Amino acid sequence: MAVRAVGWARSFPVSEGVRAAREWTAGHLASLPWNGSAADTVHSVLLSVSELVTNAHLHAAATAHLVLTWDGHCLHVSVADADPRLPGSREPDADEGATSGRGLGIVTALADSLDVHTCHGGKAITACFRPTGGPDPHDG
Template sequence: MNARGGHTVCTTVAEDGSENRTGKPVAIKAKGWAHSFPVSGGVRAGRRWTRRKLESLPWTADEPQTVDAIVLAVSELLTNAHVHAHSDARLILTWDGECLQVSVHDEDPTLPLQRHPQAGEVSGRGVGIVRMLADELEMKCQRHGKTVSACFRPAAGGR
């Protein structure tokens, strides 16, 4: 039931693009957390916070590599927000049963570029690292900043 006492009605879209409007109530199950991390000390705190939140999901004990990939992606995305946007970062983790979505919002509307740093350079790899680790990567400009989101699908399907 939604806040007004009604049910959520969904239209399901199959891979072939066809729709199924049943009008029947659909239970939407998702688990999520959100937290803001300040420029000073936020990256380390963000890694710890993420690891603690992931411990509550049923698949994480069996997939330590996926957990490590998610924590590394969080580290890179928070670092980018702090270094390039010079702003606090809002981290949102959402688990919908198939994908662990990591979203980081900052106050700079400029989308990050994937650089190709030279050997020996100590920066410029964040977006490339996240792109390699995640199953999907999406960047959106918004009126008051941008959001970079990465989707991680556990190998066992989260079961």
């Protein structure tokens, strides 16, 4: 049985900002067959892209390499950067206000699964999103 997948990849330097990554992602999500019927999943993916690209820009001070792959069951969202330090769970920093220290926790809560690993001298964080009402990856 052949697996049919579709994917896209693009690098987002710090100078382009997170908005560019979000807009690029939204454009590709629009081409997927479940885009119109799974608004919660679309919102979760876009928020996760914002968080992951922001983390790459802030913590690695580097270009974020974003890859989207739809395999028919799951949309894999992967963001890689040049910093080999793996993120750890941490309490939000009171000095930084209520807006810092929650990114990976948000992605963990939104995604169906999350993987963090080193690669090519840096790291990659990959989240899987199964569209609401989509196929169950444990079937067949």
